[in-house]
Amino acid sequence: MAKGDAQRVATILDVAAAAGVSRTTVSRYLSQQFGSMSPATKARIDAAVAELSYRPSRLARGLRQDKSFTIGFVVPDITNPFAISVLRGAESVAEKRGYMLMVCNSDRDPVKERRYLDVLRSYGIDGLLIFTTGHNDEVVRELAAGPVPIVLVDQDIQDAELDLVGSDNVRAVEDAVEHLVEAGYDDVAYFTDVIGSTTSRAERADVFRTRFAPHATVSARVYEADVRDDAQLDAQLEAFLADPRGRRRCLFAGHGVMMLRLYSRLKERGLRIPDEISLLGFDDDEWARSAEPPLTTISQSTRDIGARATELLLDHIDGSVESRTVTRLPARLVVRRSTLPSGAH
Structure with missing residues (x-):
C-alpha cells in the first residue's frame, strides 16, 4: 500500500502483493489449508498480514464457504460459576478454530429459552450448543431434525438422540x-x-x-x-x-x-x-x-465440558463425525x- 493509503483498510490483494504470492494462495492461507504451502511462503504471508494489520472479512469468508462461522450457545444462568467456566472452555475452542460464539442467557425461563432457539436458527448459525432448562424438549427435538448440528451440555433430552457432554x-x-x-x-x-x-x-x-x-x-x-x-x-x-x-x-x-x-x-x-x-x-x-x-x-471438569462439547460440534459441522456420542467427564x-x-x- 502507498503512503497516501495509510488509512485504507488492507485487502486480500494487498496481502498477496506484499507477500509476493497469488490471491488464491492467500485464500488458502486464510482457510488454514497449509498442506501444499511451503514454510517460507507461509512466513511471508504471516509477515504481510502483521505489517498491514489485515483482518479478513468474516462475511466474505462465510459467503465463499456457505458458512456463518458462528455457533450459538443457550445457557440457563450466565451468572452461575458452572456456566461461566463451561462458556470459557467453549469460547477458547471456538476462537482457535475461527468461529464466533453467540451466547444467549435464558435466565432459566422456558419462554425466553424457546425464543432464543428460534432467533439463533434465523441467524443462520452453523451449529448450536444447548444447556437446556429441561422445559423445551419438543422444540429441541424439532431442531434436531433440521440441518444444524446440535450438542447438548450437561442435560440430556430423552429420545432426541443428540450428542451430550457432561459430568460422570x-x-x-x-x-x-x-x-x-x-x-x-x-x-x-x-x-x-x-x-x-x-x-x-x-x-x-x-x-x-x-x-x-x-x-x-x-x-x-x-x-x-x-x-x-x-x-x-x-x-x-x-x-x-x-x-x-x-x-x-x-x-x-x-x-x-x-x-x-x-x-x-x-x-x-x-x-x-x-x-x-x-x-x-x-x-x-x-x-x-x-x-x-x-x-x-x-x-x-467444567472448562473441559465446554471445550469438548465445542470440539464435537465443530467436528459435526466439518462432517468428520456422524454417530451420536455421549461423553461423561470425571468429577x-x-x-x-x-x-x-x-x-x-
Whole structure:
C-alpha cells in the first residue's frame, strides 16, 4: 500500500502483493489449508498480514464457504460459576478454530429459552450448543431434525438422540456417598433444585437414594427447592433440621449455588460446621475452598465440558463425525474439613 493509503483498510490483494504470492494462495492461507504451502511462503504471508494489520472479512469468508462461522450457545444462568467456566472452555475452542460464539442467557425461563432457539436458527448459525432448562424438549427435538448440528451440555433430552457432554454424575455421587458412610454420617439430606424433567438433577438424586439404600442405619432424604426462592429453601431446610434421625447429620448440595445458600443459612443459624452439622456439594468454587471451614466438594471438569462439547460440534459441522456420542467427564471428590470422620478433630 502507498503512503497516501495509510488509512485504507488492507485487502486480500494487498496481502498477496506484499507477500509476493497469488490471491488464491492467500485464500488458502486464510482457510488454514497449509498442506501444499511451503514454510517460507507461509512466513511471508504471516509477515504481510502483521505489517498491514489485515483482518479478513468474516462475511466474505462465510459467503465463499456457505458458512456463518458462528455457533450459538443457550445457557440457563450466565451468572452461575458452572456456566461461566463451561462458556470459557467453549469460547477458547471456538476462537482457535475461527468461529464466533453467540451466547444467549435464558435466565432459566422456558419462554425466553424457546425464543432464543428460534432467533439463533434465523441467524443462520452453523451449529448450536444447548444447556437446556429441561422445559423445551419438543422444540429441541424439532431442531434436531433440521440441518444444524446440535450438542447438548450437561442435560440430556430423552429420545432426541443428540450428542451430550457432561459430568460422570453416577461416579461422583457414589464417591460422595461412600465417603459419608465411611465417615460415620447417619442422617444425610440431599438438597437439589426442583428436579422436574432436568436429567442431571434426577440422575444425581436417584444415585443418592440407590447408594444409601443398603445402609439401613442411615436416613437419606431428598429435598427439592427452587434455589432462587428464599422462603421455599428455608422451609425445606427447617423441615430437615427439625426432624433429626441420627447423631451425625450432613447436607449434600446438588450444585454450587445451592451449597452457598445452605452454607449461609447454617452460619446465620449459628450452627457450627462440622461439629453440629456437616456440608458438602457439587462444584469446587473458590469461595468453598476459602470458607471456614473449607468445604468438601465435588470438582467437575467444567472448562473441559465446554471445550469438548465445542470440539464435537465443530467436528459435526466439518462432517468428520456422524454417530451420536455421549461423553461423561470425571468429577473428583475433594475432602476437606466440613466432613470430618467420626472422632476426628
